[in-house]
Amino acid sequence: MWTCPKCGRAFKKQNQSHYCGKAPETIDEYIAAQTEEAQHYLNEIRNVIREALPEAEERISWSMPTFWKEHNIIQFAAHKKHIGLYAGTQAVVEYAQQLKDYKTSKGTIQFLYHKPIPLELIGEIAKWCYDTGNHP
16 A cells, blocks of 8 residues: 555555545646646647537546536546546547557557657547547
């Protein structure tokens, strides 16, 4: 067990990613709480999804930035070494060929910080999720 020195919560994994204190209520708060490196990528991803889904509402769901319209359409989150994009299992299957250079599993796509993030593809996936009703 590992105990966070800031908030005192106990976790199974060493240095488990979590929120100390109150979870963010907006995407702006979520991004501001991340590292500078992650903030850059999160803002880029947020902007490309905003452009692809102009009618979607931004909100926090499951403690992650979420684009919503009658249901969660797509989500993303910062992690220690990557940004996770949560587009749903069917999206990962549909875009398997374009995602072959990225780690994927059960509806999740990982974009490592040290590699370029395919923003155009993320926008396309977001639009596909909305148009097809596929969601995480």
